[in-house]
Amino acid sequence: xxxxDSALVRKLGSFIRLSATELNILIxxxxxxxxxxxxxxxxHEGQSGHQVYVLQExxxxxxxxxxxxxRQIITFSVPGDCLGLxxxxxxxxxxxxxxxxxxxxxxxPSQRITSLFHDQPRLGAAIxxxxxxxxxxxxxxxxxxxxxxxxxxxxxxxxxxxERLQLVGLATPTxxxxxxxxxxxxxxxxxxxxxxxxxxxxLRERGLIxxxxxxxxxxxxxxxxxxxxxxxxxxxxxxxxx
Amino acid sequence: xxxxDSALVRKLGSFIRLSATELNILIxxxxxxxxxxxxxxxxHEGQSGHQVYVLQExxxxxxxxxxxxxRQIITFSVPGDCLGLxxxxxxxxxxxxxxxxxxxxxxxPSQRITSLFHDQPRLGAAIxxxxxxxxxxxxxxxxxxxxxxxxxxxxxxxxxxxERLQLVGLATPTxxxxxxxxxxxxxxxxxxxxxxxxxxxxLRERGLIxxxxxxxxxxxxxxxxxxxxxxxxxxxxxxxxx
DNA sequence: CGGCAAGTTGAACCGCCTCAATGACGGTGG
DNA sequence: CCACCGTCATTGAGGCGGTTCAACTTGCCG
Numbered sequence: 001x002x003x004x005d006s007a008l009v010r011k012l013g014s015f016i017r018l019s020a021t022e023l024n025i026l027i028x029x030x031x032x033x034x035x036x037x038x039x040x041x042x043x044h045e046g047q048s049g050h051q052v053y054v055l056q057e058x059x060x061x062x063x064x065x066x067x068x069x070x071r072q073i074i075t076f077s078v079p080g081d082c083l084g085l086x087x088x089x090x091x092x093x094x095x096x097x098x099x100x101x102x103x104x105x106x107x108x109p110s111q112r113i114t115s116l117f118h119d120q121p122r123l124g125a126a127i128x129x130x131x132x133x134x135x136x137x138x139x140x141x142x143x144x145x146x147x148x149x150x151x152x153x154x155x156x157x158x159x160x161x162x163e164r165l166q167l168v169g170l171a172t173p174t175x176x177x178x179x180x181x182x183x184x185x186x187x188x189x190x191x192x193x194x195x196x197x198x199x200x201x202x203l204r205e206r207g208l209i210x211x212x213x214x215x216x217x218x219x220x221x222x223x224x225x226x227x228x229x230x231x232x233x234x235x236x237x238x239x240x241x242x
Numbered sequence: 243x244x245x246x247d248s249a250l251v252r253k254l255g256s257f258i259r260l261s262a263t264e265l266n267i268l269i270x271x272x273x274x275x276x277x278x279x280x281x282x283x284x285x286h287e288g289q290s291g292h293q294v295y296v297l298q299e300x301x302x303x304x305x306x307x308x309x310x311x312x313r314q315i316i317t318f319s320v321p322g323d324c325l326g327l328x329x330x331x332x333x334x335x336x337x338x339x340x341x342x343x344x345x346x347x348x349x350x351p352s353q354r355i356t357s358l359f360h361d362q363p364r365l366g367a368a369i370x371x372x373x374x375x376x377x378x379x380x381x382x383x384x385x386x387x388x389x390x391x392x393x394x395x396x397x398x399x400x401x402x403x404x405e406r407l408q409l410v411g412l413a414t415p416t417x418x419x420x421x422x423x424x425x426x427x428x429x430x431x432x433x434x435x436x437x438x439x440x441x442x443x444x445l446r447e448r449g450l451i452x453x454x455x456x457x458x459x460x461x462x463x464x465x466x467x468x469x470x471x472x473x474x475x476x477x478x479x480x481x482x483x484x
Numbered sequence: 485c486g487g488c489a490a491g492t493t494g495a496a497c498c499g500c501c502t503c504a505a506t507g508a509c510g511g512t513g514g
Numbered sequence: 515c516c517a518c519c520g521t522c523a524t525t526g527a528g529g530c531g532g533t534t535c536a537a538c539t540t541g542c543c544g
Binding site: 129 | 314329331356366370375377380382384388431
């Protein structure tokens with residue numbers, strides 16, 4: 001994929017009209033890329049890595065490990081997402097980050113990001129906007145875990161992923177390719193993998209979705225949204241120009 | 243409290259050495275303040291309010307309401323915290339925000355914040371740093387709800403509040419004044435108020451803490467940290483200068 | 485004195501977990 | 515080519531953590 005049509009460009013471009021200069025800067029920023037195998041840890045919690053990773057292809061996850069061997073996935077990352085943005089100003093990363101599938105990432109020194117705020121305020125704001133949006137997603141995730149039942153949370157997570165993938169052109173009208181296994185869903189939703197299995201079965205039996213062979217099909221978006229009490233406004237945030 | 247010694251100045255001042263100019267700007271920014279009664283909603287989810295609120299005195303909470311009447315508290319705010327920072331670049335607020343006690347807040351137009359990034363990069367970065375730190379807290383909260391037991395989560399939340407209050411000089415060696423009722427704890431931890439009651443009793447019976455008359459006393463910080471698997475590094479983030 | 489908010493405690497229930505066993509699939513080496 | 519293995523999905527049985535309903539207390543305020 002040419003960088004001029006990268007997922008990040010597509011994402012930011014949907015909220016500010018990128019000038020030729022800004023587009024070139026964005027392309028330049030993403031020019032240093034690297035392939036990473038699946039299931040590889042890229043950043044470990046506590047590590048001091050002053051870099052931002054822009055995911056170009058593949059899926060990844062941000063997570064924290066617990067003393068008892070458990071794991072909490074904070075967010076799944078799909079193409080166009082920036083990783084480590086939050087840690088730019090902190091000395092160490094507050095979470096780990098690993099690929100789920102084989103992936104292609106661009107590596108951007110933190111300093112290139114921070115200098116944007118001064119040199120390219122519009123672009124800096126757009127990135128900050130994307131970061132704010134990510135955080136809104138994390139907050140919604142928190143609600144998901146704290147106050148929703150397993151089946152509601154699962155439905156909500158699926159709808160969220162669907163919308164985010166649509167934004168970067170990786171969804172189809174009926175669903176999306178989904179590399180997540182039941183264990184990954186479990187770690188994201190604070191459930192056991194076994195209960196994820198039963199929950200997926202319920203969703204299937206209700207005719208809402210099917211997940212098999214890494215393909216997630218949404219049969220009845222309407223009822224799914226109803227079940228999840230899904231309100232996409234937290235993602236449907238237009239850019240408020242400075 | 244004179245603004246030159248406000249909680250925000252104290253907080254930011256603990257990470258960058260504020261010049262006289264920067265101090266004056268910070269003071270100026272906080273000059274428009276307003277008293278708000280307890281239990282008052284300041285911002286409602288979905289509201290388009292392009293303002294940032296700096297909490298000077300009192301406690302508040304960020305939360306989301308659910309269709310079934312439930313509520314998930316995202317974070318408690320204590321003096322020195324900025325509210326609505328995440329929504330600066332979004333059109334609408336992604337969460338509601340209400341006072342818990344009587345409070346004094348400074349109201350800052352979003353534009354004053356965004357222009358800081360260009361005009362006062364150091365100060366802008368310090369505010370961004372504070373925002374990153376808040377987000378790390380939210381992430382830890384997510385782990386708390388997703389993967390920790392009720393008693394661990396409660397212990398963790400108490401320790402987090404204790405550290406944050408220390409940072410702005412509102413804690414004592416033995417504990418802190420805590421206006422939160424059991425219902426507030428429940429909404430933060432994703433529990434029922436009744437179970438919060440039992441959990442607090444357990445912590446009391448183990449000789450770790452007591453909470454009564456709005457005063458939280460920590461009897462055995464060591465064992466409490468051990469129980470919570472508390473690692474404060476996510477808050478103990480030195481500022482990484484640009 | 486009456487009423488409401490907040491805390492406390494018991495009893496019964498249920499959502500989700502844990503343990504355990506089995507089946508399906510793909511990769512790998514003999 | 516097949517036997518073997520690890521990973522993942524699936525299903526059942528039993529147990530625990532946390533919920534819900536209900537009752538009672540205490541303190542505060544009008």
